[in-house]
Amino acid sequence: MENLTESSENPKVVIRDLTELLHLVYDGKEGYQHAAETTKTPALHMLFLKLAHEREAYANELKEHIAFHGGKAHDQEGGVLGGLHRTWITIKDALTGKSDADLLAAIVTGEQAAIAKFDECIADHKDHADHLKLLVRQRDGIWAALGEIEVLKDKY
Numbered sequence: 001m002e003n004l005t006e007s008s009e010n011p012k013v014v015i016r017d018l019t020e021l022l023h024l025v026y027d028g029k030e031g032y033q034h035a036a037e038t039t040k041t042p043a044l045h046m047l048f049l050k051l052a053h054e055r056e057a058y059a060n061e062l063k064e065h066i067a068f069h070g071g072k073a074h075d076q077e078g079g080v081l082g083g084l085h086r087t088w089i090t091i092k093d094a095l096t097g098k099s100d101a102d103l104l105a106a107i108v109t110g111e112q113a114a115i116a117k118f119d120e121c122i123a124d125h126k127d128h129a130d131h132l133k134l135l136v137r138q139r140d141g142i143w144a145a146l147g148e149i150e151v152l153k154d155k156y
Contacts, residue, residue, distance in 0.1 A: 013127045015071035021121065021135075022062040022073055024114045028142075029055035031110055035103045044100055044152070051145050058138050065131045104153040111146040115139060 029052045036048035063073040098106070118139035121128050128135060 010127050011069050011071075013124075014069045015066055017121045017124070017128065018062050018066045018069070018131075019071065019073065021117060021138075022059055022066065024117055025055050025058045025062060025138075028110060028114055029059065031107065035107060038098065039100055039103055041100055041156075044103070047148070047152075054141060054145070058141070061134055061138070065134065100156040101153065104149055104156060107149050108146065108153060111142055111149065114142050115146065118142065 032048045032052035032055060036045050036052065039045050039048065066073040118135055122132065122135050122139060125132065
């Protein structure tokens, strides 16, 4: 863990924010797994599985930080938290029977929502100081995935 600056952190806010990120990451993982099952294109299938695995690694890191701050994170706990940042569930439903272009467009929407939530937490330097590098690294990973998906979206 990075250095904890207890005087500047609000544990309830940290746990809430990290839990929301965890839910988004799980939803992203489930969305990618569903996309992998839906696509008929082998290259996209492999990419979606790789990104699902990446989201699983992100979830494990977030769960570690939630526990560090005194919270409890449950495995595979996705679901609706409400608000604009929770789009993967809708996207997952939209993926069934869709073309690769539809899959990729839906994924772009989900990744944009995840980035927005990560950016919100990153902007809160005071409450997220001890894990800011983790959040930036994960957000950057999502940005990279989004860039790759957007290039593929133009191809399909």
